[in-house]
Amino acid sequence: MVSSSTRGLVFLFIYTLMIMRKTAAYAGFQPTAWSLAHATFYGDETASETMGGACGYGNLFSTGYGTDTAALSTTLFNNGYGCGTCYQIRCVESSACYGGSPFTTVTATNLCPPNWSEDSNAGGWCNPPRTHFDMSKPAFMKIADWKAGIVPVMYRRVPCVKRGGLEFSLQGNGYWLLVYVMNVGGGGDIGGIWVKGSRTGWIAMTHNWGASYQAFSTLGGQSLSFKITSYTTKETIMGWNVAPSDWNVGVTYKASVNFH
Numbered sequence: 136m137v138s139s140s141t142r143g144l145v146f147l148f149i150y151t152l153m154i155m156r157k158t159a160a161y162a163g164f165q166p167t168a169w170s171l172a173h174a175t176f177y178g179d180e181t182a183s184e185t186m187g188g189a190c191g192y193g194n195l196f197s198t199g200y201g202t203d204t205a206a207l208s209t210t211l212f213n214n215g216y217g218c219g220t221c222y223q224i225r226c227v228e229s230s231a232c233y234g235g236s237p238f239t240t241v242t243a244t245n246l247c248p249p250n251w252s253e254d255s256n257a258g259g260w261c262n263p264p265r266t267h268f269d270m271s272k273p274a275f276m277k278i279a280d281w282k283a284g285i286v287p288v289m290y291r292r293v294p295c296v297k298r299g300g301l302e303f304s305l306q307g308n309g310y311w312l313l314v315y316v317m318n319v320g321g322g323g324d325i326g327g328i329w330v331k332g333s334r335t336g337w338i339a340m341t342h343n344w345g346a347s348y349q350a351f352s353t354l355g356g357q358s359l360s361f362k363i364t365s366y367t368t369k370e371t372i373m374g375w376n377v378a379p380s381d382w383n384v385g386v387t388y389k390a391s392v393n394f395h
């Protein structure tokens with residue numbers, strides 16, 4: 136005869152094991168289904184025009200994004216929350232597509248702004264509500280003949296595969312901290328950030344523009360920790376003491392953690 140309290144304990148134990156298994160099986164950001172869109176390109180083979188886009192990543196070579204990048208139409212850009220998201224893009228249903236309909240993977244680093252003096256179906260490709268990718272020319276040239284100018288594509292969001300931890304590029308002044316978050320793995324996007332100085336509690340940062348967040352706080356001379364929530368998966372991770380107490384603006388500090 137097993138007492139009911141023992142049965143309760145056994146049940147609790149099994150239940151806890153089930154929850155632990157579920158947590159351990161968390162697989163990070165999952166690819167979305169394929170959708171249809173169109174793609175164009177901007178700039179030339181050097182991709183120099185793609186540097187310094189609306190996400191604020193600056194020089195894409197030094198920040199690790201390279202030339203596999205795209206500017207997103209307003210709909211996908213999502214007021215900057217689309218910054219850092221990663222897409223597989225494959226050319227479909229056009230004689231300009233390379234054989235085998237190859238795909239390439241790009242990271243969103245810029246906004247393709249609308250141009251209302253052009254029709255949405257004749258030049259105004261990035262006008263809402265169109266979903267459109269204005270790719271770097273080197274990225275476009277991996278899937279189609281650039282002479283086509285525009286091609287139909289299939290795209291899906293995929294996990295961003297990044298090496299190493301999140302990177303925090305610090306800007307601002309003694310009373311205002313502006314942080315650009317880069318090298319974001321997994322969903323690639325950021326939903327919220329908190330900063331904690333060694334002498335403060337957690338301070339919620341507000342979205343500034345692109346992939347930047349700000350706090351109007353005096354944080355000089357304190358080591359900085361960051362708590363970051365993924366926009367898509369809502370997962371939260373902690374980067375303790377990412378910047379040492381003698382941190383400076385204009386410097387990028389690396390955390391040891393990242394999303395997957």
Ligand SMILES: *[C@@H]1O[C@H](CO)[C@@H](O)[C@H](O)[C@H]1NC(C)=O
Pocket residue numbers: 250251252253258
């Ligand atoms: C918008 O389209 C017009 C008409 O084609 C063009 O002259 C103009 O340069 C475009 N504006 C921008 C900002 O690209």
